[in-house]
Amino acid sequence: AQKITQTQPGMFVQEKEAVTLDCTYDTSDPSYGLFWYKQPSSGEMIFLIYQGSYDQQNATEGRYSLNFQKARKSANLVISASQLGDSAMYFCAMRELNGGSQGNLIFGKGTKLSVKP
Protein backbone atom coordinates (compact mmCIF):
# COMPACT_ATOMS: atom_id res chain seq x y z
CA ALA A 1 0.00 0.00 0.00
CA GLN A 2 1.18 3.50 -0.79
CA LYS A 3 2.44 5.28 2.25
CA ILE A 4 2.47 8.75 0.71
CA THR A 5 -0.27 9.83 -1.69
CA GLN A 6 -0.21 12.99 -3.72
CA THR A 7 -3.41 13.03 -5.75
CA GLN A 8 -2.64 16.07 -7.93
CA PRO A 9 -0.25 15.23 -10.77
CA GLY A 10 -0.35 18.86 -11.89
CA MET A 11 -1.58 22.19 -10.59
CA PHE A 12 -1.82 25.70 -12.00
CA VAL A 13 -1.85 28.88 -9.94
CA GLN A 14 -1.88 32.53 -10.85
CA GLU A 15 1.12 34.55 -9.76
CA LYS A 16 0.65 36.19 -6.32
CA GLU A 17 -2.15 33.81 -5.36
CA ALA A 18 -1.97 31.04 -2.76
CA VAL A 19 -1.99 27.35 -3.65
CA THR A 20 -2.44 24.15 -1.63
CA LEU A 21 -0.70 20.93 -2.59
CA ASP A 22 -2.27 17.82 -1.10
CA CYS A 23 -0.53 15.01 0.71
CA THR A 24 -1.96 12.12 2.68
CA TYR A 25 0.08 9.48 4.43
CA ASP A 26 -0.35 6.09 6.00
CA THR A 27 1.50 4.86 9.06
CA SER A 28 0.91 2.98 12.25
CA ASP A 29 4.01 4.42 13.87
CA PRO A 30 3.04 7.14 16.38
CA SER A 31 6.36 8.90 15.81
CA TYR A 32 7.15 10.20 12.37
CA GLY A 33 8.28 13.23 10.45
CA LEU A 34 6.78 14.78 7.36
CA PHE A 35 8.85 16.69 4.82
CA TRP A 36 8.18 18.71 1.71
CA TYR A 37 10.74 19.13 -1.05
CA LYS A 38 10.81 21.23 -4.21
CA GLN A 39 12.52 19.95 -7.35
CA PRO A 40 13.05 22.48 -10.14
CA SER A 41 13.85 21.30 -13.65
CA SER A 42 17.56 21.45 -12.76
CA GLY A 43 17.03 18.34 -10.64
CA GLU A 44 18.15 19.34 -7.16
CA MET A 45 15.76 18.35 -4.37
CA ILE A 46 15.35 21.41 -2.12
CA PHE A 47 14.09 20.94 1.44
CA LEU A 48 11.21 23.29 2.24
CA ILE A 49 9.53 22.42 5.52
CA TYR A 50 9.29 19.81 8.28
CA GLN A 51 6.44 18.73 10.55
CA GLY A 52 6.87 16.30 13.44
CA SER A 53 4.03 14.03 14.45
CA TYR A 54 4.02 15.42 17.98
CA ASP A 55 4.25 19.05 16.99
CA GLN A 56 1.25 20.95 18.31
CA GLN A 57 1.43 23.76 15.82
CA ASN A 58 1.53 23.76 12.05
CA ALA A 59 5.00 24.37 10.67
CA THR A 60 5.71 27.58 8.81
CA GLU A 61 8.77 28.66 6.86
CA GLY A 62 8.48 31.97 5.07
CA ARG A 63 5.84 31.63 2.35
CA TYR A 64 5.47 27.92 3.07
CA SER A 65 3.15 26.49 5.68
CA LEU A 66 2.05 22.99 6.39
CA ASN A 67 -1.61 22.27 7.13
CA PHE A 68 -1.17 19.28 9.41
CA GLN A 69 -4.34 17.32 10.22
CA LYS A 70 -3.15 14.33 12.18
CA ALA A 71 -6.49 12.56 12.54
CA ARG A 72 -7.00 12.70 8.79
CA LYS A 73 -3.36 11.82 8.13
CA SER A 74 -3.03 14.83 5.93
CA ALA A 75 -0.06 17.20 5.52
CA ASN A 76 -0.89 19.70 2.81
CA LEU A 77 1.63 22.33 1.73
CA VAL A 78 0.37 25.87 1.35
CA ILE A 79 2.40 28.32 -0.70
CA SER A 80 1.31 31.92 -0.27
CA ALA A 81 1.87 34.71 -2.79
CA SER A 82 3.08 32.38 -5.57
CA GLN A 83 6.05 33.47 -7.64
CA LEU A 84 7.16 32.36 -11.09
CA GLY A 85 10.15 30.70 -9.48
CA ASP A 86 7.83 28.40 -7.55
CA SER A 87 7.15 26.44 -10.74
CA ALA A 88 8.59 23.00 -10.00
CA MET A 89 7.78 19.47 -8.84
CA TYR A 90 6.83 19.23 -5.19
CA PHE A 91 7.31 16.05 -3.20
CA CYS A 92 5.83 15.06 0.12
CA ALA A 93 7.85 12.56 2.15
CA MET A 94 7.61 10.74 5.46
CA ARG A 95 10.09 9.16 7.79
CA GLU A 96 8.99 6.83 10.58
CA LEU A 97 10.88 6.73 13.85
CA ASN A 98 10.44 3.01 14.14
CA GLY A 99 10.45 2.27 10.43
CA GLY A 100 11.72 -1.15 9.52
CA SER A 101 14.34 0.17 7.14
CA GLN A 102 16.21 2.48 9.48
CA GLY A 103 13.36 4.96 9.18
CA ASN A 104 14.08 5.73 5.56
CA LEU A 105 12.47 8.62 3.76
CA ILE A 106 9.46 7.57 1.68
CA PHE A 107 8.44 9.88 -1.14
CA GLY A 108 5.17 10.48 -2.92
CA LYS A 109 4.95 10.69 -6.70
CA GLY A 110 4.95 14.47 -6.67
CA THR A 111 2.83 17.36 -7.93
CA LYS A 112 3.95 19.57 -10.78
CA LEU A 113 3.12 23.19 -9.99
CA SER A 114 3.00 25.76 -12.75
CA VAL A 115 2.72 29.44 -11.84
CA LYS A 116 1.11 31.60 -14.51
CA PRO A 117 2.11 35.27 -14.93
Next chain:
Amino acid sequence: ETGVTQTPRHLVMGMTNKKSLKCEQHLGHNAMYWYKQSAKKPLELMFVYNFKEQTENNSVPSRFSPECPNSSHLFLHLHTLQPEDSALYLCASSQGAVGGGAEETQYFGPGTRLLVL
Protein backbone atom coordinates in the same frame (compact mmCIF):
# COMPACT_ATOMS: atom_id res chain seq x y z
CA GLU B 1 31.69 24.85 -1.31
CA THR B 2 28.57 24.52 0.76
CA GLY B 3 25.84 21.92 1.04
CA VAL B 4 26.01 18.74 -0.98
CA THR B 5 27.90 18.57 -4.26
CA GLN B 6 27.84 15.87 -6.92
CA THR B 7 30.06 15.20 -9.90
CA PRO B 8 29.68 14.75 -12.75
CA ARG B 9 26.38 16.50 -13.37
CA HIS B 10 25.84 14.60 -16.61
CA LEU B 11 27.22 11.24 -17.73
CA VAL B 12 26.78 9.16 -20.86
CA MET B 13 28.21 5.68 -20.79
CA GLY B 14 28.09 2.46 -22.73
CA MET B 15 26.99 -0.80 -21.21
CA THR B 16 30.54 -2.07 -20.93
CA ASN B 17 32.01 1.04 -19.33
CA LYS B 18 33.04 1.54 -15.72
CA LYS B 19 32.39 4.93 -14.18
CA SER B 20 31.98 6.44 -10.73
CA LEU B 21 29.69 9.08 -9.31
CA LYS B 22 31.01 11.25 -6.52
CA CYS B 23 29.16 13.00 -3.72
CA GLU B 24 30.61 15.30 -1.08
CA GLN B 25 28.79 16.96 1.80
CA HIS B 26 30.05 20.03 3.65
CA LEU B 27 27.40 20.00 6.38
CA GLY B 28 29.15 17.91 9.02
CA HIS B 29 26.52 15.18 8.70
CA ASN B 30 26.97 11.55 9.65
CA ALA B 31 24.64 9.83 7.22
CA MET B 32 24.72 9.75 3.43
CA TYR B 33 22.32 8.28 0.88
CA TRP B 34 22.06 7.34 -2.77
CA TYR B 35 18.69 7.63 -4.51
CA LYS B 36 17.58 6.80 -8.03
CA GLN B 37 14.90 8.88 -9.74
CA SER B 38 13.48 7.44 -12.94
CA ALA B 39 10.91 9.17 -15.09
CA LYS B 40 7.42 9.09 -13.61
CA LYS B 41 8.47 7.04 -10.58
CA PRO B 42 8.93 8.05 -6.94
CA LEU B 43 12.43 8.40 -5.63
CA GLU B 44 13.93 5.03 -4.82
CA LEU B 45 16.37 4.69 -1.98
CA MET B 46 19.42 2.66 -2.99
CA PHE B 47 21.95 2.79 -0.17
CA VAL B 48 22.34 4.30 3.29
CA TYR B 49 25.60 4.91 5.11
CA ASN B 50 25.66 5.91 8.75
CA PHE B 51 29.06 6.81 10.22
CA LYS B 52 30.71 5.24 7.13
CA GLU B 53 28.94 1.92 7.68
CA GLN B 54 26.43 0.68 5.14
CA THR B 55 23.16 0.21 6.93
CA GLU B 56 20.81 -0.25 4.01
CA ASN B 57 21.01 -1.89 0.61
CA ASN B 58 17.59 -1.67 -0.92
CA SER B 59 17.89 -4.75 -3.16
CA VAL B 60 20.13 -2.92 -5.57
CA PRO B 61 21.79 -4.95 -8.35
CA SER B 62 25.48 -5.63 -7.88
CA ARG B 63 26.37 -3.57 -10.94
CA PHE B 64 25.97 -0.63 -8.54
CA SER B 65 28.69 -0.61 -5.88
CA PRO B 66 28.78 2.11 -3.22
CA GLU B 67 31.81 3.27 -1.30
CA CYS B 68 31.97 5.58 1.70
CA PRO B 69 35.57 6.28 2.74
CA ASN B 70 34.53 8.87 5.33
CA SER B 71 31.41 10.68 6.50
CA SER B 72 31.90 13.47 3.96
CA HIS B 73 32.36 11.45 0.79
CA LEU B 74 30.22 8.90 -0.99
CA PHE B 75 30.84 7.18 -4.29
CA LEU B 76 28.70 5.05 -6.55
CA HIS B 77 30.74 2.80 -8.82
CA LEU B 78 28.96 1.75 -11.99
CA HIS B 79 29.81 -1.35 -14.04
CA THR B 80 28.05 -3.03 -16.98
CA LEU B 81 24.91 -1.00 -16.60
CA GLN B 82 21.72 -1.50 -18.59
CA PRO B 83 19.72 1.11 -20.51
CA GLU B 84 17.00 0.93 -17.85
CA ASP B 85 19.55 2.27 -15.36
CA SER B 86 19.36 5.64 -17.08
CA ALA B 87 18.03 8.03 -14.46
CA LEU B 88 18.83 10.93 -12.18
CA TYR B 89 21.02 9.78 -9.30
CA LEU B 90 20.70 11.91 -6.19
CA CYS B 91 22.94 11.96 -3.18
CA ALA B 92 21.73 13.22 0.19
CA SER B 93 23.05 13.64 3.71
CA SER B 94 21.53 14.08 7.14
CA GLN B 95 22.73 14.55 10.69
CA GLY B 96 21.41 11.14 11.70
CA ALA B 97 20.05 8.15 9.86
CA VAL B 98 17.48 6.88 12.31
CA GLY B 99 14.22 8.50 13.32
CA GLY B 100 11.72 11.01 12.08
CA GLY B 101 12.96 14.13 13.78
CA ALA B 102 13.96 17.40 12.21
CA GLU B 103 17.62 16.48 12.64
CA GLU B 104 17.05 13.65 10.20
CA THR B 105 16.15 16.10 7.45
CA GLN B 106 17.96 15.05 4.32
CA TYR B 107 19.71 17.62 2.17
CA PHE B 108 20.24 16.72 -1.45
CA GLY B 109 22.85 17.40 -4.06
CA PRO B 110 22.05 18.55 -7.61
CA GLY B 111 22.16 15.01 -8.97
CA THR B 112 23.90 13.24 -11.83
CA ARG B 113 21.86 12.63 -14.96
CA LEU B 114 23.01 9.28 -16.29
CA LEU B 115 22.32 7.95 -19.76
CA VAL B 116 23.29 4.38 -20.56
CA LEU B 117 23.53 3.56 -24.25
